[in-house]
Each structure stands twice: as C-alpha cells, then as structure tokens.
Amino acid sequence: MLDIRIEKVSSYKEKPADESKLKFAKVQTDYMFLMNYTEGEGWHDARIVPYGPFTLDPSCTVFHYGQEVFEGLKAYRSADNKIQLFRPDCNAKRMNDSAERLCIPAIPEEDFIQAVKALVEIEKDWVPHIDGASLYIRPFSFACDVGLGLHTALNHLFCIIVSPSGAYYPEGINPVRIYVEDEYVRAAPGLTGYTKCGGNYGASAKAAEKAEKLGFTQVLWLDGVERKYVEEVGSMNLFFKIDGKIYTAACDGTVLPGVTRRSCIELLKDWGYEVIEGKLAIDDVMKAGHDGTLEEVFGTGTAAVVSPVKELDWKGDKVFICNGEIGPLTQKLYDNLTGIQWGKLPDTKGWMDFVCNG
Numbered sequence: 001m002l003d004i005r006i007e008k009v010s011s012y013k014e015k016p017a018d019e020s021k022l023k024f025a026k027v028q029t030d031y032m033f034l035m036n037y038t039e040g041e042g043w044h045d046a047r048i049v050p051y052g053p054f055t056l057d058p059s060c061t062v063f064h065y066g067q068e069v070f071e072g073l074k075a076y077r078s079a080d081n082k083i084q085l086f087r088p089d090c091n092a093k094r095m096n097d098s099a100e101r102l103c104i105p106a107i108p109e110e111d112f113i114q115a116v117k118a119l120v121e122i123e124k125d126w127v128p129h130i131d132g133a134s135l136y137i138r139p140f141s142f143a144c145d146v147g148l149g150l151h152t153a154l155n156h157l158f159c160i161i162v163s164p165s166g167a168y169y170p171e172g173i174n175p176v177r178i179y180v181e182d183e184y185v186r187a188a189p190g191l192t193g194y195t196k197c198g199g200n201y202g203a204s205a206k207a208a209e210k211a212e213k214l215g216f217t218q219v220l221w222l223d224g225v226e227r228k229y230v231e232e233v234g235s236m237n238l239f240f241k242i243d244g245k246i247y248t249a250a251c252d253g254t255v256l257p258g259v260t261r262r263s264c265i266e267l268l269k270d271w272g273y274e275v276i277e278g279k280l281a282i283d284d285v286m287k288a289g290h291d292g293t294l295e296e297v298f299g300t301g302t303a304a305v306v307s308p309v310k311e312l313d314w315k316g317d318k319v320f321i322c323n324g325e326i327g328p329l330t331q332k333l334y335d336n337l338t339g340i341q342w343g344k345l346p347d348t349k350g351w352m353d354f355v356c357n358g
C-alpha cells in the first residue's frame, strides 16, 4: 500500500466550459502523480503534486535511448454520478509486461491502481458529465539515469497525468479511412510490438505522416516479416467481419494486447459470434471487399473506443465498407461497451471499478 503525500495547488484551473467541444487529451488538469525508483530503495516518494513541467538532466536516459513505457485508461462518470474505471487491473498488468521488456522496474498492480484512483479522486470534478467524454488517464514510466553510457538504468520515474477528453478521432464515431502501409513496418518477432513503449509510436510517425498527407486517418500495419498479414492500426486493434465471422490478429508478440480488444471479443462470443484470432492476409481482406463478403471493419482501443472503418487502400486498390456507414455490429459493440462504461447498462462482467462518488 502506497503512502501518498499530497501537495495542494494554490489556485485551481478553469474547467472546460463546453464539454461537447473537448478534444482528445489537450486539457491539463491541476494535479499529477509522481513516484521515484532508485536501485536499492525501490519505488518511493509517492506524491500527488501540482501539474507542471519536470526538471530533468539533458543526459537523462529517456531522451537518448527511449526507455519508456506507458498506459491509457479512462475514468467515467456514471448516470448515477459515480466515478468508475474500466478494467484498471488489465492496464496495471500490461504496464508491467511492457516494463519488463524495456528493463523498467515493475510497479505492484495494487499500487498502480491505488495511484490511479488517488489521482482520479482528487481530480473528480474534471471527469466530464456528458456522454462521449471521459477523463483519459496516462500513466508512464521512464529511465532517468544521468549520463550517456548504455547500461541498466538504476533510476526511474513513474508519472500519471489525466485529461478530460472527447473522441480520439476528429471524425468522432464516424467511419475513418485507413491506408494499408506497404513501405514501413511497425513490429517484428522479438521486438517490442506487444508493448506500449513510446518507441513503437515514434517509429510509426513517418508512415502516419504519409497517410495523413494522402487524406487517411490511420495506417494499417502488416506483419514485418512477410508483409502479408494484417496486424494493427497503432492507435487500435482491428477487426474484420467477413461472411458472418469475426477475424482479428492474434496477440503473439507483434500486436498490442488491447483491453478494449479483449472486452469486445468477450462480448462478441457472448452474442454467439465465431471470433478467429490468427493470421488474415491483406489479399483475402481485399478479395472479400470486392466480392461483397467484407461486411464490417472496426478498430478498438481505449482512446478510439470502437471505431468504424469505411475504406481500406492497399497499393492503389480500394475497398469501401458498409457504404461508408457505421455497420450494425460495430454500433452494437459501441453501444454495449459505452453503455457499461457510462453505467447505463448493467455491468454483468464486473469490469467497472468504483473510485468515488462524483
């Protein structure tokens, strides 16, 4: 159990006047959580302090060698004004799986959840009140030894920031266009594809920039070895409904094991769908798109929630999905998942974790 010291702010920031205009994680709140790790002492000095810049030595490890991992989860205000988290235990575990790969010390799962809840509780007035908005929570850890030698870092910092947020994509829940990347790769066996490390996202920037210039919202990554099988979109896992069956890439080292992904798979199986987690060739997706059996494509992610895809472009070949509309299964998943998250549907799976009254 952490002993969390709280340093009060001297004045509070203005809350967003119109929550319907919230973008994704652009607003800074009053507080952040910090905790240091020092070899021999372990994690220590847990504190909630006024939100603000860090002072770090320019030779700090993370600036040069990118040793950093992060998480993303949300706090929701329910219809009966309770503040709740969605499956924070899954984030705590995944954070440690990522940290293990990046040689960053693990944080006991109960400490991670306690820290998240303590910060959310102190910031509970920042949790939006309207449907479609929530408090996005970004925990991250990084190595902060001073000096440029490559070695196992002995000092680390764990931080949590929160931000009231609306939809991740400017399109909202409207369908997005996806560019199937044919030049760059995101992950390969043995690398860090399954982790949430900053490096995965930094290395994706070039492809994202190219896709954006061409008018696409995101890039669909193919496997890094054969450049043949669909993997993920970077900000979300991707699902394909082909001839009644649901396909998504397996989480076998190169794909992020999404919390929303596994939750959607559970819901889909409950509804009687066959969900196939495995290899799906982009050629077969495009073929299904042309012969009319590609019924729906959607992405899942904490930030993206459940996001419909209306177009896939692969080497100049295009398929259009669901006439540019939100598919019925995509809408059902979105409604059920957000219904549980916003406390409008019963939480029969025990996914919601109470923080405090709003």
Ligand code: COI
Binding pocket: 071, 072, 073, 234, 235, 236, 301, 302, 303, 304
């Ligand atoms: C999330 O969905 O929480 C993520 O971390 C994805 C990021 C690109 C916003």
